[in-house]
Amino acid sequence: MSIFDRYAPFIQDFIYRSNWESLRAIQAAAGDAIFNTDENVLLTASTASGKTEAAFFPILTLFSEDMPRSVGAIYIGPLKALINDQFSRLNDLCEEADIPVWHWHGDVAQSHKNKMLKNPSGILQITPESLEAMLLRKHALIPKLFGDLRFIVIDEIHSLMRGDRGGQTICLIERICKMAGANPRRIGLSATIGDPTAAGEFLAYGTGRSTVIPKIENKGVKWRLSMEHFYISQQNHSNEKDTADALPVLDEKTDIAPEHADAGMGYIFEHTRGKKCLIFVNSREECEAVTTTLRSYCEAKHEPDRFLIHHGNLSAAYRETAEEAMKDEDIFMTTCTTATLELGIDIGRLERAFQIDAPYTVSSFLQRMGRTGRRDLPPEMWFVIREELPEPRSMLPETIPWKLLQGIALIQVYIEDRWVEPPKLDRLPFSLLYHQTMSTLASCGELTPAELASRVLTLKYFRRITKDDYKILLRHLIETDHIQRTENDGLIVGLAGERVVNSFKFYAVFQENEEYTVRWGSQELGTIVMPPPAGEKIAIAGHVWIVEEVDHKRRLVYCDQIKGKVPAYFGDCPGDINTKILLRMKEVLREDKNYPYLMKNAVTRLAQARLTARNSGVTESPLICLGGNMWCLLPWLGTYAFLALERFLKLKCSDRLGLKGMDSSRPFYIQFTMKVSPEEFFYVLTKEAEKEFSPMELVYDSEVPVFEKYDEFLPAELVKKGFAFGILGISEMIERILSWKSFI
Structure with a gap:
């Protein structure tokens, strides 16, 4: 059958x-x-x-x-x-x-x-x-x-x-x-x-x-892919006439004067007209800024507003309005969004997706491009890489177009190797252990320590957690009144724990900021963190508002709509870039290969970067002299291995090398001054890397590196252990340092 x-x-x-x-x-x-x-x-x-x-x-x-x-x-x-x-x-x-x-x-x-x-x-x-x-x-x-x-x-x-x-x-x-x-x-x-x-x-x-896991042969799919580069400031000499013509002519009465127009935004504005598109950005702040800018271009050109907005801090009404409009075959609107429209949603006959700058992962790139290419159309994505024009006296690493290299690397590792980031399943999830312990106690009521441990520690995800570590956690939670002992030697949720468990925010284990609901008349616009005082401006739902009142007790912000531009703030949004991407970025600088999806400005910018790389030797040696005793280390390591290297330099090598003024642009480079030669630098690093040391030695003495949502409720020793053994990419870092022996 x-x-x-x-x-x-x-x-x-x-x-x-x-x-x-x-x-x-x-x-x-x-x-x-x-x-x-x-x-x-x-x-x-x-x-x-x-x-x-x-x-x-x-x-x-x-x-x-x-x-x-x-x-x-x-x-x-x-x-x-x-x-x-x-x-x-x-x-x-x-x-x-x-x-x-x-x-x-x-x-x-x-x-x-x-x-x-x-x-x-x-x-x-x-x-x-x-x-x-x-x-x-x-x-x-x-x-x-x-x-x-x-x-x-x-x-x-x-x-x-x-x-x-x-x-x-x-x-x-x-x-x-x-x-x-x-x-x-x-x-x-x-x-x-x-x-x-x-x-x-x-x-x-x-x-x-x-x-x-069924083996499924996927049919070959042709992509429509382009990547263009723009300088954000108007001194955009490399943007040739075909791009300049795409810029809107702005009305003098608007907030945006032509000399301050953003070439990248003008490019998107023109190439979304009359089409149904998505614009992906990497943060909610940028989502608000881009939407506000594009709407102001509509006003300057006396065109109807054709831009929608969708991110996690918007109210359900605003999100669902955007979703329904995108599904309507007769409405040609463009939605600016974060990852909230990245996954799985069929939003109809999309003609193209735009990606401002590079996403952090190959997975994200594939998911975002996959929103297009339905209804028998090929997948289509336009990368728009934006960069501040380097100052004439900028140091060498600041003149490298990191976002452009990252975008190219993400595409190339997939095209060449069909590579996608592997899952990271080796962490010590102490924050989640706290959460599931409190959830189990809150739902089950009084349990003996043995019963609680049998319900929680037997969950397969906690296979790396030892009984001794769990005892340390329970003792700490009892001391801090998150858990309370009963007369029968049972355990129940304590008073401090009740305050955590009874909040609706307890259901989520991802990090959240303290949010205020923003209201305009009868409408709920969404949420923000750190609201400004009355009289100041905020940006949300793709518009600018003036704050009329802040009710801190009920966490409400009342506002009224005005014209203008203002940065939005929803909390930090860190990215996690894999080492394979960094290594491919290095190869992009080193090779002479042409990439067919690069447009005119991007080709020019990449050629400049390759020339800079060849003249400076940044792809030949990881350590480059910036002048005098100022140096730059380019390790080509992913986010967590780079983080480990920063700490290794400070805690293991700093005194012997005379390192001072360490300044990182994670995960691309570290700048510092030092008193030794490059050979001595590599000698000290490799000798220290060959010694056996505990990952705990890369945690500062007085530091409690809170990384996950519930780390603040854990004993300090478990927070440090989880960070050192589960977050820092130490083995990858050591392997890279030992590969530098040839520079001694």
């Missing part, structure tokens, strides 16, 4: 109505794995390949033959927007078979949630944070809700494998399954898995099953 013949009749009818001539390779492979094995399944295929349908066609077929007596499948999505999108798609598919589809996150009406609680059935679509809240607040209902749970589908699983959020998801699944007495199969979906074997092991944590 073919996979198509095995599908339920209503699935076959759906396929006929969709005018599909045959099943895609991913759908045939998924059907075979789900129908014919009892294992977990990891489906990896390109974006827009039909992974969601591939997973749910066989699941829904099995449900139609034997309907579960509770929620039969949980779909875990990393973003609300993704869940909203999949909810409408699955609803259409399931309606005919009378299989309910429920969605559950912070923006969903309580009435919809109550219906699911009364009649647990079908498919539940939920975020990890809402699953945490459900486990905490609806603890007694878990057996009823999930007693016959058969499948857990984790969408965009790669996005959950680089930090505590993925660990939280796996812990929650294990806890729910133990409470409900179920052992569902897990199905992981992703277009950008760097190490499928490691991802398969992660997916299977605690199930006792292996993971089937």
Whole structure:
């Protein structure tokens, strides 16, 4: 029997109505794995390949033959927007078979949630944070809700494998399954898995099953790819006439005078006109700034506003307005967004995506480009690399176009090697350990220390945590009143712990800033951190507002709309760049290769950079003299190995080398002065790297390097241990230092 013949009749009818001539390779492979094995399944295929349908066609077929007596499948999505999108798609598919589809996150009406609680059935679509809240607040209902749970589908699983959020998801699944007495199969979906074997092991944590990873031959897809470079200041001599002509003629009455026009923004403005596009940026601040600028260009050109905005700090109303407009085939708008529209969402017939500067990862680049290329169009992305014009007296490393090199490297490592960042699963997740300990106590009530340890430490994600470390944590939490001992020697949540657990922010394990809700009349615009006093300006929702009142007690900001430009601030957004990208950036400088996607300005800028590199020797030696006793070290190491090297220099080598004034531009270069020769520098580094030392020696004496959300509640020794053994890339750093022996 073919996979198509095995599908339920209503699935076959759906396929006929969709005018599909045959099943895609991913759908045939998924059907075979789900129908014919009892294992977990990891489906990896390109974006827009039909992974969601591939997973749910066989699941829904099995449900139609034997309907579960509770929620039969949980779909875990990393973003609300993704869940909203999949909810409408699955609803259409399931309606005919009378299989309910429920969605559950912070923006969903309580009435919809109550219906699911009364009649647990079908498919539940939920975020990890809402699953945490459900486990905490609806603890007694878990057996009823999930007693016959058969499948857990984790969408965009790669996005959950680089930090505590993925660990939280796996812990929650294990806890729910133990409470409900179920052992569902897990199905992981992703277009950008760097190490499928490691991802398969992660997916299977605690199930006792292996993971089937079907080999799927992807058809070759042609990309439409371009990368152009602009100087932000108007002294843009390399921007030739064809680019200059794209700049809007600005009205003198607007805030933006022509001499201050941003060439890169003008380029985007002209090439989005009459089209449906996405503009990806790397932070919420930049998202606001770009949207405000582009809207001011519309005003200067007397054109209707055609720019929307979408990021995590906006209210649900603003986000959903942008999502609906992008799905409407008759509306030609452009949305400026962060990663919130990066994952999985089908937003219709997009003509192209823009990326301002380079994203941090290959995975992110592929996901963002994958938003286009649907409805039989090729994927299309235009990189817009912007750089401040270097000052005449700038030091050498400041004259290298790092963002341009990073963008090229991201593209090349994928084109040449099909390389994507592997998951990082070797951290010591003490912050998450605190979170799951408090969550378990809050949901279960009083437990003995042994019972608590058996519930938490047995979760597979905590396999690297020792019993001794857990004892240290529990003693500290008792001392700080996060946990309290009872008369019966049991443990319950203490007064300090209650304040943490009872906050809605407890559900999330990713770092958040203290946020204020911004209101304009009856509308909720979104949230900001660190609101300015009344009378000052803020930027949110792509407009500028003047603050009329700040209610610190209720965390509310009341404002009124005005014209102008002002920087937005939502909190820091650090990037994590892999060492392979840095090494490829070095090769970009060293080789003479032409890249067909580079446009005129980018070709010129790269040629300048290569000339600078050849004249200075930055690709031949990692240590370059900037003049006198000022030096620059270019280690070509990823973010966490670079961080380890900074500390190694300061704590292990500084005195012998006479290092002073260390100034890092992470992860590209370190500037400093020193009193020794280059040969002595490399000799000292390699000798120190050959000695055995504990990673703890790279933590400063008085430092408690809080890195994750709940580190502040941990004992200092565990914070230091987690940072030293789980964050710093020490082995990679040592390998690089030892490779410098030839310079002695």
